[in-house]
Amino acid sequence: MVQSIPNMKAKALTVMATRAQDQDLVADLGKRYGLKSTDTSSLQSDERVLPCFGWHPWFSYQLFDDVQGEFSETESEEFRIRHFESVLTPKPDDKDFLLSLPKPRSLKAFLQATREALQEQPLALIGEIGLDKQFRIPMEWTNETEEAKRTTITPGTREGRRLSPYRVSMDHQRAILIAQLKLAGELNRAVSVHGVQAHGALFDTLKENWSGHEKVLMSKKDRKKIRGIPVPLDDEEDAAIEEEGKPQAKPFPPRICLHSYSGPPEALKQYFNPTVPAEIFFSFSSAINMASHASGKAIEVIKACPDDRLLVESDLDCAGPRMDTMLEEMCRKICEVKGWELEEGVAKLAENWHRFAFS
16 A cells, blocks of 8 residues: 555645554655655655654554653563553453553653654654543454455554553553653654543643743734833733743644544633643544534534644554545535635645744
């Protein structure tokens, strides 16, 4: 499918890493087809990909959190069992199952590798990261599921295995998410965030990261007194301005996309509060948001979302004609909901993506 990227209708793809097996693949894709500058007006056939490096919450149990301190004997079976017992809920008592799980990796080492990848590819973003209360980790491989493995896809996915009763604890998911949010702030990169049945916990986590960096609300009168801004003295409309003197590196990303957003429209208000110091975007996919059980809520969210904060995505793991078709379907749906002419709408969505990725 990679070979089809230069021939796609989509001018550029934002390609996400999610786990150990695809970090190098995304890096290689960025080197092969990566954008060379933020000017996307006349892309060449070898400029089609904006790579993103991140560790998805589905696979967060595969990392052990050594950011605050070192662990010893991390290669031992005892360490593996203790780690999985501490991050999975309910606490597993099947040691054979725990030892069938992938050997846990160091979060500190992953963050360093990601930092190096982002520095090597200066336009790259961070994603996909986030929280998920619904996901359950798959059971171990059996002879039957081993035989059914597809050799054409990246290893590490579920691939038809039954789901276990175990979920990753929210505390551990939050630790992995926060570490990546801080890295995004350090390197001033936008992030793509996954949130399923965890919309409140996700907002609280993001808010915790930008706590202390909120925009300061001042009346126009006060701004006039302080900075000589020429506004009418009787105009009491509040406006948000950032505190001056803040360092560029912050513990939160400058721009955040909530991808295939499935939350209610009422939740948008908290993200668009004028004190929020990050730009928040919402992306929608035909695959997830236009499913029959979800489309009604998604349409209401699209209506409520500011025009300049909307994005489209495919949420697919394969490039080519099917991805083009689903991107077009989502563009047409947003234009229909917003009452935009198609050409006007596509231009707006392209501008939004450019601002999310590069501004």
